[in-house]
Amino acid sequence: MSDVTTLAGELCSFIDREVSLDPDTPVEPHTDLLTTGLVDSLGAMEIVHWLEEARNLDIDPVDITIENFQTVEKMVALAKRLTVG
Amino acid sequence: MAPRTLADLVVHAAHTRPTGEGIIGLVQRFSWPEVERRIRKLAQLLIANGVARGDRVGVMRPKGHESFEAVHAILRAGAIMVPFDPMAPAEAVAAVLDDSGVSAIIGHAPTIKRSNALRSEVVELVMCTGNTETLNTDAVVIGIDDLDPAAGDDGFVEFPAVEPDDPAYLIYTSGSTGTPKGILHTHASGLAYAEATVREHSMTAEDRVAAMTGLHFDMSTFELYAAPLAAAAIVQMSEPHLRFPASFTERAAHERTTMWYAVTFLLQQILERGALDQRNWSSLRMVMFAGEVFPSAALRTLMSALPRAEFVNVYGPAEVNASNTYTLTGPPVDGEMVPIGPGLADAEMRVVDDLENPVPPGTKGILWISARTRMREYWNRPDLTEETRRPRQDGPDWYITGDVVHVDEEGIVWFHGRSDHQVKLRGIRVELEGVESTLTNHPQVLHAVAGPWGGEPGTLAVTAVLSPGTELDLRSLQRWAAKKLPSVAIPAHMTVAHSLPQTASGKIDRKTIRAELARIPEET
Incomplete structure (x- = not known):
C-alpha cells in the first residue's frame, strides 16, 4: 500500500515540477489533468515516459487512454494493474 | 436549393x-x-x-x-x-x-x-x-x-x-x-472551399467525418462546412481524444468513420501509439493530411496500417483555405517528396522570382495563389493585406503565400519550405520572430533566438542571453511563457549563451544559431 501512496505523491510532484503549465494549480491525485489544460499533448507523453522509466513498466499503446490518464489516481491504478499482471 | x-x-x-x-x-x-x-x-x-x-x-x-x-x-x-x-x-x-x-x-x-x-x-x-x-x-x-x-x-x-x-x-x-x-x-x-472539397473527394451523406481539429485552426473548415454541405455525419472528438491516440482510434473505429483530415503530427502520433492493428478499419476510405511535410517512411507505414484508405496531401495557407490537393497513387519512396498537387477546383498558381516575374516550370520561386477560397483581408491590417495582395483583372486577386515551390510540366506543385521565419510545429503556424520578441519581454532575457529543436520533433528550442549576474532555468522560463504563448511555442529546451554570433553586418546570426538548435543531439 505504501508503494501506491508513494507513486501517487511522486507522480503529483513530477507533474507539478516538469509537466504542468499552470504553477498556480497544485496537482492532487484526483485533479483532472486533461480537461483543465494543465497537460498538453507532449506533457501526456512525458508522463508515460516517466512511468515507464521510473517504475520500469511496459505500457502498451492500447492502455494509453483518456480513462487511464485523466488523474494521478487512475495512473496509479494502471501501474498497479500492470505490475500485478 | x-x-x-x-x-x-x-x-x-x-x-x-x-x-x-x-x-x-x-x-x-x-x-x-x-x-x-x-x-x-x-x-x-x-x-x-x-x-x-x-x-x-x-x-x-x-x-x-x-x-x-x-x-x-x-x-x-x-x-x-x-x-x-x-x-x-x-x-x-x-x-x-x-x-x-x-x-x-x-x-x-x-x-x-x-x-x-x-x-x-x-x-x-x-x-x-x-x-x-x-x-x-x-x-x-x-x-x-x-x-x-x-x-x-x-x-x-x-x-x-x-x-x-x-x-x-x-x-x-x-x-x-x-x-x-x-x-x-x-x-x-468559406463556401467555395466546402464546395471544392465535397466535389473533389466525392463526399456524400454516407460519409462519417472524424472531427479532428480545434476550431481556432483553419483546418476545422472541413468538419464545420464541408461536412454539412455533404450532409455527412460528424463524429465529434474531444481534445483529450486528440492527445490520446488509442482513445481516438477506439472511437473512430467504433463509430465507423470514413474520412479523416488531420495535421501530420497527429497522424504520426496515431501511427506510433494508436494501436491501429487492434481496430477494424473497414469503413475508413480516406485520410487527408496537411500542415507540414509527412516524412516518407512514417507515411508508408501508416498507409500499410490503413490499407483500404486513400491518402491525400492537402496544402493551403489559412488565407486561401485549402488550395491544392494531391491523392497519392502509392506509398512514397524513401527520401522522395510528396507533391502538394495541382490547384483545387479553379484555384490558379503562379510562381515568381524576386522581381515578381513568373518563372518557367521546374524553377523554384514564391507561390502566388488566385482562388475563390481567398480571405477578404487581414483584420484591421490594411498594410499587411496590401503587402500580400496583387490585383488581378481576370480572377480573384493573387495572395502571396511566402512559400517556396516549383511547378512541374504537369502543373503539379512541389513544396520547398518558407521564404521567411515562419515554421510549422505540430501543424501549427509559428512566427519565430514573434516568439523571440515575446521571450525578450522576460525581465531577465536580453536576447533570444528560437528555432525548431533537433532533440524533439515538433518543439522549439531557444538560445538566450540573460541579464548580467542573473540565472534562469528552463522550467521558470516555460511557466512564464505558458501565460503568453500557445503551448506549441513554449520552448522545450534552452541554451544560455554569454554572447551570440554575429553576421558581417553586425546583426545576430540567427541562421547559424537556428542550425545549431536544429541539430539532432548525439546519444550520450
Missing part, C-alpha cells in the same frame, strides 16, 4: 438528410433536423439579446457538438464567428479579444473563467453551459445547458438576410511581432 452562404449549410443538411445521424456527440446523438433546430434556437437567443449583423461573437469552449452549434448559430445570426483555443493562456485570449472587438461569447463557463475573458469590458453578452454563477461579470449571462429547441420558438425573431460577400469568420494566427493577426473570410470564400 443549393446553399448561398455558410448560414444555409445546416438547413441544407437537414433537408438533404432528414433522418439518420447528423452529429455524433461525445454523449448524445442528433439528426441533422435536430441540430438545425438547436442552432436556430441559439441564433434566436443571440439576436433577441442584441447581436447584430457584423458583430464579432467568440466561441470559447472545448470541442464537441456544442461548439459546432455555436459556430453555425453565429453565422445564422449574420455575425462574425471568432474561434478561441480553449487551452490558450489568458494573455493570448486578451490579445484576440482586443483586436477583434468580440462583444458576445458562446462557450462553457469554466473555459471562459480560465481564459479570464470577461476582464474585457467589451464583452456584453455571454451564453454558456456550466455554472454561470462563477463568472462574476457585469455582462448579460444566459445559461444554455437546457437548450430546448421546442420551448418558446421565437417565430417573431427575424433572421438577417446574410449575403455571400458578408464577413463570416475571423481566425487568428501568430504574427511576426508577437501580436496575433486575424484572417477574415467571407461566406463566399
Whole structure:
C-alpha cells in the first residue's frame, strides 16, 4: 500500500515540477489533468515516459487512454494493474 | 436549393438528410433536423439579446457538438464567428479579444473563467453551459445547458438576410511581432472551399467525418462546412481524444468513420501509439493530411496500417483555405517528396522570382495563389493585406503565400519550405520572430533566438542571453511563457549563451544559431 501512496505523491510532484503549465494549480491525485489544460499533448507523453522509466513498466499503446490518464489516481491504478499482471 | 452562404449549410443538411445521424456527440446523438433546430434556437437567443449583423461573437469552449452549434448559430445570426483555443493562456485570449472587438461569447463557463475573458469590458453578452454563477461579470449571462429547441420558438425573431460577400469568420494566427493577426473570410470564400472539397473527394451523406481539429485552426473548415454541405455525419472528438491516440482510434473505429483530415503530427502520433492493428478499419476510405511535410517512411507505414484508405496531401495557407490537393497513387519512396498537387477546383498558381516575374516550370520561386477560397483581408491590417495582395483583372486577386515551390510540366506543385521565419510545429503556424520578441519581454532575457529543436520533433528550442549576474532555468522560463504563448511555442529546451554570433553586418546570426538548435543531439 505504501508503494501506491508513494507513486501517487511522486507522480503529483513530477507533474507539478516538469509537466504542468499552470504553477498556480497544485496537482492532487484526483485533479483532472486533461480537461483543465494543465497537460498538453507532449506533457501526456512525458508522463508515460516517466512511468515507464521510473517504475520500469511496459505500457502498451492500447492502455494509453483518456480513462487511464485523466488523474494521478487512475495512473496509479494502471501501474498497479500492470505490475500485478 | 443549393446553399448561398455558410448560414444555409445546416438547413441544407437537414433537408438533404432528414433522418439518420447528423452529429455524433461525445454523449448524445442528433439528426441533422435536430441540430438545425438547436442552432436556430441559439441564433434566436443571440439576436433577441442584441447581436447584430457584423458583430464579432467568440466561441470559447472545448470541442464537441456544442461548439459546432455555436459556430453555425453565429453565422445564422449574420455575425462574425471568432474561434478561441480553449487551452490558450489568458494573455493570448486578451490579445484576440482586443483586436477583434468580440462583444458576445458562446462557450462553457469554466473555459471562459480560465481564459479570464470577461476582464474585457467589451464583452456584453455571454451564453454558456456550466455554472454561470462563477463568472462574476457585469455582462448579460444566459445559461444554455437546457437548450430546448421546442420551448418558446421565437417565430417573431427575424433572421438577417446574410449575403455571400458578408464577413463570416475571423481566425487568428501568430504574427511576426508577437501580436496575433486575424484572417477574415467571407461566406463566399468559406463556401467555395466546402464546395471544392465535397466535389473533389466525392463526399456524400454516407460519409462519417472524424472531427479532428480545434476550431481556432483553419483546418476545422472541413468538419464545420464541408461536412454539412455533404450532409455527412460528424463524429465529434474531444481534445483529450486528440492527445490520446488509442482513445481516438477506439472511437473512430467504433463509430465507423470514413474520412479523416488531420495535421501530420497527429497522424504520426496515431501511427506510433494508436494501436491501429487492434481496430477494424473497414469503413475508413480516406485520410487527408496537411500542415507540414509527412516524412516518407512514417507515411508508408501508416498507409500499410490503413490499407483500404486513400491518402491525400492537402496544402493551403489559412488565407486561401485549402488550395491544392494531391491523392497519392502509392506509398512514397524513401527520401522522395510528396507533391502538394495541382490547384483545387479553379484555384490558379503562379510562381515568381524576386522581381515578381513568373518563372518557367521546374524553377523554384514564391507561390502566388488566385482562388475563390481567398480571405477578404487581414483584420484591421490594411498594410499587411496590401503587402500580400496583387490585383488581378481576370480572377480573384493573387495572395502571396511566402512559400517556396516549383511547378512541374504537369502543373503539379512541389513544396520547398518558407521564404521567411515562419515554421510549422505540430501543424501549427509559428512566427519565430514573434516568439523571440515575446521571450525578450522576460525581465531577465536580453536576447533570444528560437528555432525548431533537433532533440524533439515538433518543439522549439531557444538560445538566450540573460541579464548580467542573473540565472534562469528552463522550467521558470516555460511557466512564464505558458501565460503568453500557445503551448506549441513554449520552448522545450534552452541554451544560455554569454554572447551570440554575429553576421558581417553586425546583426545576430540567427541562421547559424537556428542550425545549431536544429541539430539532432548525439546519444550520450
